[in-house]
Amino acid sequence: MTILVTGARGNVGRRVLARLHAAGRPVRASSRTPGELDAPAGVDVVPLDLNRPETFDAALDGVDQAFLYAEPDGAKELFAAAARAGVRHAVLLSSSTVGGPGAATDPLGQFHAAVEESLAASALSATVLRPGAFAGNAYGWSAAIRGGQPVRLPYARAHTVPVHEDDIADVAVAALGDPAVAGRILTLSGPESLSFTEQIGVLADLLGREIPVHELTREEAVEEMGRFMPPLVLASLLGHWAAAVDRPARIEDTVERITGRPARTFRQWAEEHLGAFTPAGG
Ligand SMILES: NC(=O)c1ccc[n+]([C@@H]2O[C@H](COP(=O)([O-])OP(=O)(O)OC[C@H]3O[C@@H](n4cnc5c(N)ncnc54)[C@H](OP(=O)(O)O)[C@@H]3O)[C@@H](O)[C@H]2O)c1
Structure with missing residues (x-):
């Protein structure tokens, strides 16, 4: 079974992809423009636009775990499609602006909170990463x-x-498939x-x-x-x-605890x- 990495061109996603690939875990990378994605040789690259639900099913076919970027438009549909496809665990890249001071009126906090709420209401088992x-x-x-x-x-x-983005990626990779952190929110x-x-x-x-x-x-x-x-x-x-x-x-000890x-x-x-x-x- 395959791990899908969304945002695989991003600062965090490309590090997650590289680690999973180097560890020999079966991985698939996605991008809105897959032709521009410079993935490691042998990695399956698929089109996926988090705002376009019609791209979800094909990208999720055969996937059992996923590293997900936060995009409120389409999040509900994405999580439903992932549950249908049999994804058993997702790791969401969110933000410490959720739950921070003034989060309820902070646009960045609201953006990420909307995705976290859709995830919590979905059938997926998930770990939420909230980096600062x-x-x-x-x-x-x-x-x-x-x-x-x-x-x-x-x-x-x-x-x-x-x-450091390498630490976010290390925690994401550790969290993928670790039942001990399923359902947890990890502030980094x-x-x-x-x-x-x-x-x-x-x-x-x-x-x-x-x-x-x-x-x-x-x-x-x-x-x-x-x-x-x-x-x-x-x-x-x-x-x-x-x-x-x-x-x-505030300094969090999450990176040390997880890695x-x-x-x-x-x-x-x-x-x-x-x-x-x-x-x-x-
Ligand atoms: N910078 C910070 O201090 C900070 C702190 C906390 C949280 N965050 C959060 O971390 C995330 C940014 O992480 P990053 O720096 O790794 O990202 P990044 O380098 O800005 O890259 C963004 C990635 O997101 C993908 N993406 C954007 N819109 C998409 C869409 N509609 N559908 C599919 N993929 C899409 C892009 O993929 P393609 O272009 O290949 O499709 C790209 O790989 C944001 O959610 C941000 O709010 C950032």
Whole structure:
């Protein structure tokens, strides 16, 4: 029987796919545009659009476990199709914004909560992963840092507990097929709370040079970040960051409990991805 990995081009999904494949577990990858998916050799790649229920049955044929991305439109139909297909366990990539402060009015919290509610109302056995901020969000600073420009951001002293995407993938793979975590909600974080300024400081230390930070006002952030981010997502993020200024965030021990080893640090993520912050040839 096969494990379906949705979002297999994503930061987390591609890591889940690689781990399952390397472990020799039968795996199928899906994408809205399967032709663009660079899956490991021998992996079955199928079309699946989480918003288009007509794509569900074929993608789920013969599947008994699934790693699922959260998409409210079509979630109910997806879970019903998965139950019909005989999926015995699903792992959902949700978000710690569900159940966080102000979740009921937070657009990101509502988005993920809607999917979690559909899942809970379905016949599927499932494990829900609720990671906080990904370490990879630091990619958002990479163009400025590569170009020697100041990093422009609001709420520079806001804290997150960046979680390494490899840790999310490790927990997802451990949870797939583990009856001990079926029905559980696993909130994930990294091992240390760091402000954005401190995260940029880690990158500066590794690069061996200062990285100036230009703190934007909220209004400036709405104007600058609104050029590439949907307004509701931006409003949600600004709300979270405003509330997190000078407030170290809660550290979860889930990664260590599930995988048996400490969560990876932001510094480790930065060391592994330093090339993205370094000018070509530099
Ligand atoms: N960044 C954070 O700090 C953070 C924190 C907590 C939770 N999250 C959640 O984690 C998820 C993002 O994870 P990521 O960074 O791994 O993703 P990502 O790199 O942004 O990739 C998104 C993936 O989702 C797939 N996808 C998007 N819409 C789809 C649709 N309608 N049907 C099928 N597949 C679809 C894409 O697949 P194709 O394009 O190949 O179809 C792609 O593989 C989001 O749900 C986000 O809210 C993020």
